[in-house]
Amino acid sequence: MYIKIKNYTKLIEHKQILHDINLSLESGHIYGLKGKNGSGKTMLMRAICGLILPTSGEININGDILGTQISFPKSIGALIESPGFIDAYSGFKNLKLLAEIKNIISAQDIADTMLSLRLDPYDKKKFKKYSLGMKQKLGIAAAIMEKPDIIILDEPINALDEESVQIVKELLISLKNDGKLILISCHDKDELEFLSDQIYEIESGEIKNFYKVDAI
Structure with a gap:
């Protein structure tokens, strides 16, 4: 590449x-x-x-x-400025929604990516209640989860x-x-x-x- x-x-x-x-x-x-x-x-x-x-x-x-x-x-995967996540969804649900666009990774792939960043994929907390650091790590997860x-x-x-x-x-x-x-x-x-x-x-x-x- x-x-x-x-x-x-x-x-x-x-x-x-x-x-x-x-x-x-x-x-x-x-x-x-x-x-x-x-x-x-x-x-x-x-x-x-x-x-x-x-x-x-x-x-x-x-x-x-x-x-x-x-x-x-x-x-390609990118984190440029603030990612457009949905406030009312959990971190996992936000990533799953993004992943459905290409549909090339599984729910387990998403969970594994979150875990690699020390984010709990089973946490039901809504994105709007995430700390700034958690939001940043979720943005990184979105950029790398499809292994671009x-x-x-x-x-x-x-x-x-x-x-x-x-x-x-x-x-x-x-x-x-x-x-x-x-x-x-x-x-x-x-x-x-x-x-x-x-x-x-x-x-x-x-x-x-x-x-x-x-x-x-």
């Missing part, structure tokens, strides 16, 4: 959001995005998900051009306590070792460098710098 982004530029209402982005991403790696709020990190993630289309340039995913040959990546080839997580450890941060870090490393292509953003420099094989610094919609991090 690979993603090749070539000369990707996006204008919205004549304002440049992303400018001449060039990236090559491969399976079995975690790539980090570093930048201030409004730098373009989230918009780049949305672009890779097929949620926005380029003004110029292209995104090639395993030989298919996003937006022309395919509308969305064939195997590409995983995109915007601030995955936001609102998590120390124990949950460690759980998520171990899970992401395990997914990388399983050959997943993972792209994350994180405001915590140390955590981003701990997880990432390579980090791209974004400023005003442009890649200003990149550097490799020692392998874990």
Whole structure:
């Protein structure tokens, strides 16, 4: 699995959001995005998900051009901004509803994913009564439960306590070792460098710098 982004530029209402982005991403790696709020990190993630289309340039995913040959990546899971869960449903019921769209995983797969994040699939508590950390972990569960080839997580450890941060870090490393292509953003420099094989610094919609991090 690979993603090749070539000369990707996006204008919205004549304002440049992303400018001449060039990236090559491969399976079995975690790539980090570093930048201030409004730098373009989230918009780049949305672009890779097929949620926005380029003004110029292209995104090639395993030989298919996003937006022309395919509308969305064939195997992707993402947590970008706040996920749209139903307040009156339990965590498990929310995930089951999402899983029914593709119908490629079982109820046990959903339960196993929740358990991997220390969420109780049998808890009847409604989503609206979840803590911020529980909501965040449910969003991660939604992104990974179908075992996608590409995983995109915007601030995955936001609102998590120390124990949950460690759980998520171990899970992401395990997914990388399983050959997943993972792209994350994180405001915590140390955590981003701990997880990432390579980090791209974004400023005003442009890649200003990149550097490799020692392998874990």
